[in-house]
Amino acid sequence: MLFEDDDLQELVKRAAVCDPDAWETIFRQSHGRLFAFARRRTSSVDAAEDAVSETMVRALEKIDRYTWDGAGFDAWLFGILRNVVLEGYRTERRTRRDRSFAFDYTIRADGPLEQTVAREESDHVRSAFARLSPDEQEVLELRVVAGLSSDGAAHVLGKKPGAVRMAQARAIGRLRVMMEVDHDN
């Protein structure tokens, strides 16, 4: 979850009356996860930042239509982001057919040693993850990057929560197999 429930309702109430401080808080707290999701689906860091920024503007424009439901506010934000990314993807489709993500190490802020160690660990996981299908990747990202519940992920994907739970379980199983194959090699 991007926010704790107790704080979230109050924050959204303030956002609904367009309190700039509330929107800044939402933007700051959700930026990292929104960016991580967008970055894997856009061609550059700037494009990902643009997508996140556009998401926040659209959220502001639509906040009066937001209603509380089981999916939650963060699922609503990720649903908007997903649409923004898909619209951007349309214009790049002819030149970028592969949606897999090449990690951009230039955005790391650690020192050289930490970068090397973290890179090796992360590379192992990301290497296996990259070989999952786009659908499997997305359903796992909504869980671990967006932090959404099955209900939230189902809202974003337009599927039933039970189907999302099954898809997540299958994707985790496939990820485990990929990592074991990598390890054995």
Add this chain to the structure above:
Amino acid sequence: MTTDDEMLDLLGAALMDGVPTEPREQDLQRLRVLAAQRQDQTPSVTALPSPLPRRHLRHLATAAAVAAAFAGGVLVARDQGPASDESAGVVEFEQEIVTTGNGRVEVVGRRVDIGRIVEIRSEAFPILPTGEFYEVWFLAPGDTQSAPKRISAGTFHPDLAGRTFVEMTAAVDPNKYPVLAITAETADGDPAPSSNEVMRGTLTILD
């Protein structure tokens, strides 16, 4: 053997590794300004002030209704409050373009703080079957079907009376993308522009 939860923790750490946590300052300020603008307006708020001459205002209710029908689009519905010339932005183009069916389309583009606002007004676009829609494109020189150089500004459809009055925000510089085209799109899930182009015109950029 790692449990599912451990796998998810591992994956989350890998995917979030190196991600910048703070938004860009200009994005943050833009959002604050837009929120403040909406806060200052009436409950039927809009993100942007209206620069339209009075003759256009009668269309705005239609525009709002059309905008509300868009799912995930980039339309900005505006209220019928008084126009504010101070914040109307700079008009970059204002002209008529003829459709393939010889209908007339009025297009106006303005540069404002957050990007470009494009207004399209016409009664020439046929009502499409349910699920189909029109899409607005800005084209760069050299755009072709096989090598498109274009940016989508959003989608729309006419109201039930066959009238179109829409307003879109677009992050497009018409100096670099000087051709405006509209295609009719089917609900086939294909995000590529269709070959069914119903309007195309070169924009005359005003000084």
